[in-house]
Amino acid sequence: MNTFTLLDTIALALAAIHFGTPLIYYHYIKNRYLNKPWDIKINSDYKPMITIIVPTYNEAKLIEKKLDNIYEQNYPRNRLEIIVVDSASTDGTPKLVKKWAEKHPDINLNLVVEDERRGKAYALNLALKYATGKIVVVTDADSLWPDRETLRKAVKWFSDSSIGAVSCLKKPVGSEVRGVEKSYRRYYNVLRVAESKAFATPIFHGELAVFRRNLLEKLGGFPKDIGADDSYTATRIALMGYRAIVPEDLWAEELVPSKSYFWWRIRRAQHLIQSFMKVIMLKAKPSKEFKIVFGIEAFLHLLNPWFLFIALFLLNMSLLVMNSLTAILLISLGLMLLSIEQYRTWITTQLILMVASVRNMLSKELAWSKVQK
Ligand code: GDD
Ligand code: MN
Numbered sequence: 001m002n003t004f005t006l007l008d009t010i011a012l013a014l015a016a017i018h019f020g021t022p023l024i025y026y027h028y029i030k031n032r033y034l035n036k037p038w039d040i041k042i043n044s045d046y047k048p049m050i051t052i053i054v055p056t057y058n059e060a061k062l063i064e065k066k067l068d069n070i071y072e073q074n075y076p077r078n079r080l081e082i083i084v085v086d087s088a089s090t091d092g093t094p095k096l097v098k099k100w101a102e103k104h105p106d107i108n109l110n111l112v113v114e115d116e117r118r119g120k121a122y123a124l125n126l127a128l129k130y131a132t133g134k135i136v137v138v139t140d141a142d143s144l145w146p147d148r149e150t151l152r153k154a155v156k157w158f159s160d161s162s163i164g165a166v167s168c169l170k171k172p173v174g175s176e177v178r179g180v181e182k183s184y185r186r187y188y189n190v191l192r193v194a195e196s197k198a199f200a201t202p203i204f205h206g207e208l209a210v211f212r213r214n215l216l217e218k219l220g221g222f223p224k225d226i227g228a229d230d231s232y233t234a235t236r237i238a239l240m241g242y243r244a245i246v247p248e249d250l251w252a253e254e255l256v257p258s259k260s261y262f263w264w265r266i267r268r269a270q271h272l273i274q275s276f277m278k279v280i281m282l283k284a285k286p287s288k289e290f291k292i293v294f295g296i297e298a299f300l301h302l303l304n305p306w307f308l309f310i311a312l313f314l315l316n317m318s319l320l321v322m323n324s325l326t327a328i329l330l331i332s333l334g335l336m337l338l339s340i341e342q343y344r345t346w347i348t349t350q351l352i353l354m355v356a357s358v359r360n361m362l363s364k365e366l367a368w369s370k371v372q373k
Contacts, residue, residue: 001325007318014311018304023345025296028188031270033197038247046159047075047152051133052082055123058212058370059141062255065147066141067100071107075151083106085127086094087117109235119366120206121229125221126264128213132159136213140229142373146171146254148209153250164215164242165234168208168251174373175254180236183345195251195297196245199289200238202279202297203272204230207252209236216241227271227366235275235294258372264351267365269301269356275303276362301359306348 052070056063070082084097094113101109121235124138134157134195137151147153150168157163162267169189172182195201209230215237216222222229234244257264276298286294312334319327357366 001323003323003324004326005318005324007031007314007322008019008324008330011311011318011327011330014307014314018188018307018311021296021304022300024186027302029194029198029293034190034194036197038156038197040160040162040243042156043048043159044152044156046156047079048134048155048158049132050075050135050137050151050155051131052080052137052151053124053127053141054082054084054121054139054141055127055129056084056086056089056093056097056141057117057123057367058089060089060093060096062141062373063093064100066139066144067104067109069144072143072148072336073103073151074148075155076362077107080151080239081110081131081133082201083111083112083127083130083172085114085123087114087119087123115211117367119224119227121222121224121226121366124229124364125224128216128221129216134213136211136216138206138209139252140206140254142206145208146253147329148206148249150250150252153247154208157245157247158212159211161213162243163245164212164237164240165204165244165360166208167192167204167230167234167244168250168252169246169248170205170207171253171254172256173249175241176259184349192246193248195293196243196247198293199287200234200242200244200293201246202231202235202238202244202276202290204228204234204244204246205252205254207254208228208250209234211237213244217327219366221279223364225364226274227267227364227368228275231272232275232278235279238288238290238294239279239282241287255373257373259372264371265352266359267368269352270365271345271358273301273353273356273360294337301353303304305353308347308350309354 014029025202060320094111097111110130110254135155157166191200219236223232226232238244315331318324
């Protein structure tokens with residue numbers, strides 16, 4: 001039996017990078033930026049013409065509630081239009097939208113129907129052709145805004161010309177929200193706000209993603225070859241020198257699926273990985289603050305999970321081939337720590353990211369299958 005091998009040393013170094021980078025980053029960005037003032041001059045009464053786009057694919061169960069939720073928003077009805085863009089739903093979604101529109105003649109709703117499903121980004125780009133608002137709000141059918149002031153609170157930021165895009169924080173809801181999902185969101189939300197205060201966050205949410213329409217036009221619409229239309233577009237806007245932010249008081253509720261939770265998260269991780277990869281290929285030159293945020297987030301999503309994987313692989317080698325005592329102790333410690341929720345959440349996320357990178361080689365999941373919510 002060996003007490004300590006070279007493999008153990010390398011594994012420990014990799015594990016230190018794996019766990020150290022996100023911990024240091026989290027504390028750095030939180031302490032340095034989270035409580036900083038925004039330094040943005042906003043006019044809370046700013047109410048420009050806005051276009052709300054709701055993409056739908058088989059949302060019959062949720063679409064009416066979604067439209068009601070938008071209808072209840074405290075925003076002048078004569079300054080907003082809704083575009084529901086449906087891609088060949090087979091559950092009668094467009095019919096329900098038409099019926100809803102007839103019952104609510106005081107709101108301007110435009111239903112656009114694609115006869116073939118080519119994915120969310122295609123649908124959004126089609127909707128953009130009809131959009132007339134200065135500001136475009138994209139919102140998923142399976143999400144709700146709990147606050148009647150959500151739209152106003154999101155749009156007011158655009159009264160400052162430095163703001164190019166705004167998104168929300170997410171509250172998971174559903175019959176079966178797991179502890180893992182909740183504790184993942186806690187860290188995640190802190191990061192989004194702190195990164196926004198630094199300059200911009202590269203991660204946006206489809207539950208509420210708001211953009212200046214002229215910037216979307218400059219970009220030629222949403223990207224059709226990757227899944228994370230929201231995050232990628234926000235990042236491009238940040239690279240154009242505008243801020244892409246998530247304010248601390250803007251919330252959306254998202255229904256967490258009751259079944260296939262892990263596949264759902266894997267698919268979303270796949271999309272985010274695609275977004276980071278596509279941005280890296282651009283070889284753009286971001287501002288200093290955004291360079292750090294983007295660089296570390298890209299590292300954490302693309303490479304860091306593999307450090308853990310290799311560390312674990314080396315420890316197993318050290319245990320099996322060299323009978324290392326340290327390796328046994330470290331592996332046991334790693335397993336024991338799984339009883340702590342935060343650690344379990346972290347490890348789960350790493351597994352999801354690894355499976356997502358591998359799966360990206362097989363399919364980009366641009367027209368993904370619907371999960372039960
Ligand atoms: N028109 C249209 N066409 N809408 C679609 C299509 C499509 O092919 N596919 C999905 N949608 C709609 C859904 O009906 C829903 O309103 C919204 O797009 C989001 O779809 P979900 O199935 O709820 O996806 P998600 O919430 O798990 O995905 C999240 O992450 C994606 C990136 O990974 C959302 O935030 C998405 O907006 C985001 O693009
Ligand atoms: Mn969703």
